[in-house]
Amino acid sequence: MESAVQIAKVAALLGEPARAAMLWQLIDGRARPAGELAFAANVSAQSASGHLSKLVEAELLQVETQGRHRYYRLASHTVGVALESLAAIAPRPALKPVPASRGTPPAMRFARTCYDHLAGELAVSLLMQMEQKALLTRSEKNFDVSAKGEKAFARLGMDLSALRGTKRQFACGCLDWSERQFHLGGALGAALLQRMLDEKWLLRGQQARVLQLTPVGSTGLKDVFGIRL
Numbered sequence: 581m582e583s584a585v586q587i588a589k590v591a592a593l594l595g596e597p598a599r600a601a602m603l604w605q606l607i608d609g610r611a612r613p614a615g616e617l618a619f620a621a622n623v624s625a626q627s628a629s630g631h632l633s634k635l636v637e638a639e640l641l642q643v644e645t646q647g648r649h650r651y652y653r654l655a656s657h658t659v660g661v662a663l664e665s666l667a668a669i670a671p672r673p674a675l676k677p678v679p680a681s682r683g684t685p686p687a688m689r690f691a692r693t694c695y696d697h698l699a700g701e702l703a704v705s706l707l708m709q710m711e712q713k714a715l716l717t718r719s720e721k722n723f724d725v726s727a728k729g730e731k732a733f734a735r736l737g738m739d740l741s742a743l744r745g746t747k748r749q750f751a752c753g754c755l756d757w758s759e760r761q762f763h764l765g766g767a768l769g770a771a772l773l774q775r776m777l778d779e780k781w782l783l784r785g786q787q788a789r790v791l792q793l794t795p796v797g798s799t800g801l802k803d804v805f806g807i808r809l
Contacts, residue, residue, distance in 0.1 A: 593638055598623045599631045603640065607663055608693050608789040611644060611651035660695030661765065667757030689758050691782065691791040697754070697769035702793060702809065704759045709807045723751035723764065735804050736775050743767040
């Protein structure tokens with residue numbers, strides 16, 4: 581019963597459109613000032629302050645103070661995963677013509693961050709092909725790396741033993757809100773995204789959360805994982 585009460589409290593917080601808008605603005609894991617979040621939610625600074633206080637109190641947000649400024653970020657990757665999951669199960673809008681500028685931007689749909697791992701068409705295709713090539717094995721929503729996959733990830737300089745030793749879930753399917761299919765989450769998904777950024781396979785776009793696949797990245801995916809996109 582206690583769990584149900586806590587779920588209801590969180591649901592009530594997320595059920596307010598302004599708070600939901602603020603949380604969604606922070607889905608890339610970066611910290612943002614209250615003024616920017618107020619603008620995103622289309623509310624006054626005073627109203628935003630009240631909403632943010634409730635989210636911090638509920639441990640959905642963390643706040644950092646630098647001088648006179650306060651910056652807010654998601655409290656943990658778990659909050660980010662929960663938001664993405666809610667977006668994935670939300671009803672699709674009715675099929676009717678809408679201006680392109682109001683839909684999901686193509687660049688964001690192709691590749692973006694999902695808190696700290698890769699999402700979008702690229703991420704879904706990557707996971708599907710890793711399974712098809714037997715680099716990963718699946719048990720319901722959880723994944724493990726095959727012997728063949730171990731060699732591939734080692735070529736990319738990833739220490740899977742260290743990732744398995746963390747408190748975080750090693751590898752799991754995270755439901756993609758735009759594609760409605762799994763992309764790779766967990767410690768492995770986060771580490772893979774970081775390596776792809778380090779190797780310049782992916783570059784951060786000017787728009788928040790958007791990622792760009794580089795020619796080097798296309799070649800790297802083919803050479804290391806045998807994947808063509």
